[in-house]
Amino acid sequence: MKRTLRLNRRSVVLDGLFGAAAIAGILSRPNLAISADDSDLAARFKDLTQNGNSTCSAKFTESIATMPPMSRIKGSCCSPMEINRYTEQVSGLAKYRAIPIIPQDPYDISAATARQAIAYYDLQLTSDEQMAYDYAMANSNEKGPCCCQCWRWKVYGGLAKYLIHEHGFDGKQIVDVWNLSDGCGGGM
Numbered sequence: 001m002k003r004t005l006r007l008n009r010r011s012v013v014l015d016g017l018f019g020a021a022a023i024a025g026i027l028s029r030p031n032l033a034i035s036a037d038d039s040d041l042a043a044r045f046k047d048l049t050q051n052g053n054s055t056c057s058a059k060f061t062e063s064i065a066t067m068p069p070m071s072r073i074k075g076s077c078c079s080p081m082e083i084n085r086y087t088e089q090v091s092g093l094a095k096y097r098a099i100p101i102i103p104q105d106p107y108d109i110s111a112a113t114a115r116q117a118i119a120y121y122d123l124q125l126t127s128d129e130q131m132a133y134d135y136a137m138a139n140s141n142e143k144g145p146c147c148c149q150c151w152r153w154k155v156y157g158g159l160a161k162y163l164i165h166e167h168g169f170d171g172k173q174i175v176d177v178w179n180l181s182d183g184c185g186g187g188m
Helices: 009-027 035-052 058-066 085-098 111-118 129-141 153-166 171-180
Strands: 072-074 108-110
Touching: 035 085, 058 111, 058 153, 072 111, 072 153, 085 171, 108 111, 111 153, 129 153, 153 171
Parallel strands: none
Antiparallel strands: 072 108
């Protein structure tokens, strides 16, 4: 038995309304990015979760000094990455794109950038600058640049001192950078 589809004015109008409502609902979602970058980000996420080389050991921290400049420090240190959090982080860090030392992907950092940031770790800040740094230490999600005093602690601690000293960042801005750059994995 062959069934035929009969179109009448009511079905056309209702189908049109439901279709328009569905499209409007999809397009109004704030976290929906409709672009070719989505597949690129998903591919990067997959690569980083499967091919990470980052560890929290002191030996790994020391090895950064001898890595070729274009080497990549990849993946999370402590917990598995989560795609939703990763997307939020990469999207959020885009606002700092004009400052090249701020890694745009907290799970994929060049050795050269890591060394550049670490070089500022021992920088003595002025008392006002130190207040901004101390604010960030007290108010960031990890209560510091990372959950433990590993290579990320030195990289992002140095980065914070650089941003405070050279770009006039305040404590709240450092908290934002640190929270968006959290490379421990998991969600927030």
